[in-house]
Amino acid sequence: MRKLLLVLAALVAVLVPGVGAYAGPSGPIPPYAAPAGLTATEVSFTNGDTVLHGSVVRLAAGQTAAGQTAAGQTAAGQTAAGQTAAGQTAAAGTTVKHPGIVLVHGSGNAVRPQLAQEAEVFARAGIVTLIYDKRSDYDRSHRDYGDLANDALAGVALLRGLPDVDPGKVGLWGLSEGGWVAPLAASRSSDVAFLITIGGSGLSPARTQAWNLNNRLAGNGVADATAAELVASGMGLAVGLDQFPEAKHDPVEVLRAIHQPVLAIWGERDLLVPPAESAAIFRRELIASPSVSIRILPGSSHAARVTTNGFDRVGGPTVGGFVMGELSPGYAGLMTSWIAAGYPSTIDAVPTQRTTSAAIEPVGVLGFGLFALLLLVLLSWPVTAVVRRLRGRRGRPAGAVPARLLVLAGLAATLLGTAYAIFVVASGGTSVHAAFLGQPLVWLLARVCLAVALTCGVLVALAFRSAPSVRLGAVLAGGVLLIPYALGLGLLLP
Incomplete structure (x- = not known):
């Protein structure tokens, strides 16, 4: 599953032109020539x-x-x-x-x-x-x-x-x-x-870059709380995946x-x-x-x-x-x-700083493990559906409709939210702008998917209570696991 996250990071890096925090020359640079x-x-x-x-x-x-x-x-x-x-x-x-x-x-x-x-x-x-x-x-x-x-x-x-x-x-x-x-x-x-x-x-470097990205997103209209969560998640993934050289x-x-x-x-x-x-x-x-x-x-x-x-x-x-x-x-x-003057000592008063920086916590084994387990249990529903069809079994099991929606919306929220957090870091924040109520459009879409998934999770829980089954229980477990993952990613926070 760590490899899947690395693939996501690589795809984002390929799709984003001029990635990175450094904004500098993009065209040919002539050799240096001294002036008069x-x-x-x-x-x-x-x-x-x-x-x-x-x-x-x-x-x-x-x-x-x-x-x-x-x-x-x-x-x-x-x-x-x-x-x-x-x-x-x-x-x-x-x-x-x-x-x-x-x-x-x-x-x-x-x-x-x-x-x-x-x-x-x-x-x-x-x-x-x-x-x-x-x-x-x-x-x-x-x-x-x-x-x-x-x-x-x-x-x-x-x-x-x-x-x-x-x-x-x-x-x-x-x-x-x-x-x-x-x-x-x-x-x-x-x-x-x-x-x-x-x-x-x-x-x-990781903490410094996170502070920089928070400022960049705030300047593009993103709400401070949303920017903080997006950046913390993206930087945590980048550092955890060893995609941020000299981070520590x-x-x-x-x-x-x-x-x-x-x-x-x-x-x-x-x-x-x-x-x-x-x-x-x-x-x-x-x-x-x-x-x-x-x-x-x-x-x-x-x-x-x-x-x-x-x-x-x-x-x-x-x-x-x-x-x-x-x-x-x-x-x-x-x-x-x-x-x-021979290197004299002079101390100026420090300037006012817009916000205080925050430490970056790299995503570790538990975080990657939660991501893997979440995908595994959510994908269990379509996998068992294929197996049922191959065996010639027909009919719609109890809770099938909310279960399918939970799987689709849960996967969308998980993958979209994770990829977008990586994108924020890969793009240096320059392409991230608020679309509505201080929320970037993609992040807002991931939150809508999450809301749909959690709503369907309640319906799946009711169906499971009436007609318990292993298959339905696995999907319900995915809905439960979605909550801590979304909290860690920042999708559930203001």
Whole structure:
């Protein structure tokens, strides 16, 4: 029966285009090209047998870092006297050394141009920046944060070996899912000098994604109680079926092992990661960090972009048909000035969060067993009907009409409700909209089927009382089992 649920999950994944929580480019993405004033050097580096391809972005020859002060100090903390491009020889005949930073992607099969805006911010501040394409074995069904963290550390090693980079000042930056990966990498190596996260979660991926989906459904008009049950059921099935990679990753233990200065940033209007909960966890758990800065960007979205509703992105470049969004005011300067100032500690007040996240309980053996038993007893009626016909037996047994309706409606409610809960997770909630009284149409249909099944169950119980039989008793048992299954799925709740 577990295989049947896996088939349902696979069918939903195939039928839903662009599945997943990550909304990003869907069209072809051209190679990264540095704008005027910057250069991009193509590089390759390895993590074990995996070859990664990236670009090192830095100031072009003759350019000085943005944010230079009257005293000749650049935003990156480098002396501007005699400074040209990173790696050029200064007037005194010595090579100018710059800080470096490796940018770690969020979710999805991301490539370099998707981090171009941040890369150019750091490069213009005199910070040598590495952006790279995500490893090829990353997909919706497989991801390993350990491998991704080691990819980032391989990038750190590459930057530390460049002649224009100060090896003691190479840090990591991680966006969204990178907010789990970059801290893991920092916890593994003292070669990482500092850590910046934007939209990083202090909760597990499964719990974080559930909170995100609840917000998405609520934004599409779905009632909060219905959204909560749909998401909890779908995520519980996904985790129980091992269809949500890294679902149980615990960021708390990682945060406790970080010994580098940390700048953690969240958008005030972040609806993908719980900003208040995450900020509180980062502040509480970064116990070994010498400097912790918790910053909140007013009116900003999850990825520190200008937004109107927390989900959309306004302005900025378009990459692969996707609007990347304009960087939120103050975001760029916040990061570069923090590095230039030597990683100071500043704590902002946490923002108001729409709802509190809830833990996800994976569907276990009992849940799968109940599903199997329910289908077995409901299907016993049509199976015995076929056997009766093969044996030449005719006639309608007592309670046949309500029994048939109970079987049909019960199977419809069970399969439709289960498949739709999986669909909600597989689609990232983007295709789930309220149709009536805060209920999605398919979910409402599953509830109607359930009501019909339970009504017929009462009639079957009366028929069984008058003329008990094994066959009728099996169908009645299916009606009884339908109640706890529907409760677990959320079909019986408001």
